[in-house]
Amino acid sequence: MTRRETGQRRSEDHPLFGDLPFVEVSYALPDGRGGTFWERDLEYRPPVPPEAVPGDIEKQEFCSWCHPPHYYYVDEPKWCVECRKRFVFSAEEQKFWFEELKFNFHSIAIRCQECRRSQRRGKATKIQLQEASRVVEEHPDDASSLVTYAEAIHAHYSEFREGKLDTGLAAARRALTLAPELHEARFWEAALQELAGRPAKARQAYELFLQESEPVGRCRTLREQALGQLGHDAVVEPAS
Ligand SMILES: [Zn+2]
Known part of the structure; x- marks a missing residue:
């Protein structure tokens, strides 16, 4: 297949990156068929606003037919589907998702960090x-x-x-x-x-545990928890 740019250009408005240019390409197949299609201008780089985190396109994995590159990232306010609270899908986090974890571009944060x-x-x-x-x-x-x-x-x-x-x-x-x-x-x-x-059986077993165990290693922490469960007044000495 031979292909060449026809010189025709058009642009598509993007909510974050503004006008993104496309170039028209004509192609010809060996059997004589051919036609034209529009392709994203991959050389284009929009200006990066001062508050944005610049993207590194080389590190992003995406289909350029479906998505423009993440030229830059900005904090995005969202609602958490779990706790229904507002959270910010931060620019740094987005960069990490798409450039380090290589998440596909359909991925969006729907839960807050806590959830x-x-x-x-x-x-x-x-x-x-x-x-x-x-x-x-x-x-x-x-x-x-x-x-x-x-x-x-x-x-x-x-x-x-x-x-x-x-x-x-x-x-x-x-x-x-x-x-x-x-x-x-x-x-x-x-x-x-x-x-x-x-609770009665629990108490009995906690008391037995405190009598039998020594405050060393793992048992040390568990003894504190057992004492907590029995209440502050409980003082159980280990059996000598
Ligand atoms: Zn949440």
């Missing part, structure tokens, strides 16, 4: 639970994997108010049977009882 973060956290919690469940299936007698599973069920339930609390409880108890010195398991038993709406 996007909690969405990511939610996904991470789900992945952790899947992973913990898979490990327990493969190693049903590994006490620390059972504890991780109980903890993952707790995290998932705390976030989404759904999950198999009794499976988590069974995992924590089985861990204690297999490894009685794994005091963390007692903590998760207590925490899961609490989520299951059994």
